[in-house]
Amino acid sequence: MSILSQREGVNLLKVISAVATLQHSDQTIRQKDIVENTTLTKGAVSNNCKKLVDSDILKQEDNHYTLNQSQLLEHYRTHLEEYLRRRELPEEYQHYNDIRTETKKRMNDIFEGETAEFLEDLLLTTLRKANDDGHLTTLRDLFFRMDHLLGKAAESIYSKEDSTLQKDLMMLTVSMDRKPEFVLDLKDQNIDPDIGLKNTTVFKISEELKEEL
Numbered sequence: 001m002s003i004l005s006q007r008e009g010v011n012l013l014k015v016i017s018a019v020a021t022l023q024h025s026d027q028t029i030r031q032k033d034i035v036e037n038t039t040l041t042k043g044a045v046s047n048n049c050k051k052l053v054d055s056d057i058l059k060q061e062d063n064h065y066t067l068n069q070s071q072l073l074e075h076y077r078t079h080l081e082e083y084l085r086r087r088e089l090p091e092e093y094q095h096y097n098d099i100r101t102e103t104k105k106r107m108n109d110i111f112e113g114e115t116a117e118f119l120e121d122l123l124l125t126t127l128r129k130a131n132d133d134g135h136l137t138t139l140r141d142l143f144f145r146m147d148h149l150l151g152k153a154a155e156s157i158y159s160k161e162d163s164t165l166q167k168d169l170m171m172l173t174v175s176m177d178r179k180p181e182f183v184l185d186l187k188d189q190n191i192d193p194d195i196g197l198k199n200t201t202v203f204k205i206s207e208e209l210k211e212e213l
Contacts, residue, residue, distance in 0.1 A: 010137040010138070011040055011044050011047075011048045012048050012051065012052065012138070012139065013130055013131075013136060013137060013138055013139060013141070013142060014038045014039075014040060014048075014130075014131055015034055015038065015040070015045060015048045015049060015052060015058075016052065016057065016058075016067065016072075016127060016130075016139075017127055017128060017129075017130040017131040018033075018034045018037040018038050018131065019034065019058060019065055019066070019067050020067050020124055020127045020128045021037065021128045021131070022034075022037060023066060023067055024124070024128060028064055029064055029065045029066065030063055030064060030065070031045050031046060031049060031063070031065075034049070034065070037131075038131065049065060053065075055071075056068055056071045057071055057072055057075070067124075069120055069123075069124065070120075072123065072127075073111070073116070073119060073120050073123060075139065075143075076119065076123060076143055076146060077107065077111055079140070079143040080107075080147075080172065080175075080176070081104070081107065083100065083175045083176045083178075084100045084101075084103055084104040084107075084175055085100070086100060086101065087181055088181070089180050089181060089183075090180065090183050092198075093180035093183065093206075095206060095207075095209075095210040095213065096174060096175075096177065096180055096206060098210070098213050099171060099174045099175060099206060099209050099210070099213070100174075100175045102171065102213065103171040103172060103174075103175045106168070106171065109168075110168045110171075110172070113164070114163075114164055114165050115164060115165050115168040115169070118153075118165055118169075119146075119150075122146060122149055122150065122153070123142075123146055126142060126145055126146055126149065127142060130142055133145075147176050150169060150172060150173065150176075151173045151176065151177075151202070153169055154166075154169035154170050154172070154173035154205065155173070155201045155202070155205070157169065158170050158201070158204075158205050158208070170205050170208070170209060171209060173202055173205060174202060174205055174206045174209060177202045177206075179197055179200075180197060183197070
């Protein structure tokens with residue numbers, strides 16, 4: 001079963017969150033430390049540590065554990081790439097598909113340098129808080145929270161000085177926006193298809209990116 005499967009339970013995320021928290025404190029991490037940092041039994045910690053080592057999210061050496069941050073970021077990249085397929089959209093939103101295509105071409109560059117460091121830092125910060133957040137129960141929940149935070153970051157910096165980070169976050173945010181897909185369904189039900197979407201910051205960002213395509 002994929003480590004990203006929605007059916008993977010809360011215990012996996014609890015273990016990863018505990019390791020990220022302990023690692024942030026420069027602590028040598030053993031299974032007993034994870035038990036003390038969570039509400040899990042020794043058996044549950046052992047079972048989930050094995051799954052995470054097998055998935056290369058945790059590294060194990062001399063019964064000590066560390067978080068494989070690059071592998072976790074690679075899983076987040078896999079999650080993001082699900083947004084990059086071209087979809088059926090109304091004509092006025094077709095440029096979203098063009099932006100998704102351009103974003104797909106740029107993914108190798110996005111996951112390098114300044115943007116990769118930003119994404120990794122945001123992912124680790126979100127992960128360390130996961131055990132205190134009852135709404136996060138799986139890795140997919142964690143990644144959806146990341147999507148939300150990434151979008152907020154893009155909205156906060158898009159009108160500021162141009163940078164590679166700014167451009168990358170803008171492209172990812174527009175690519176992740178699925179709301180225009182539902183406009184066609186609303187039209188079929190004789191509901192105002194705009195529903196304010198063109199007043200959103202994400203649409204304004206998309207219009208700015210459209211000029212650069």
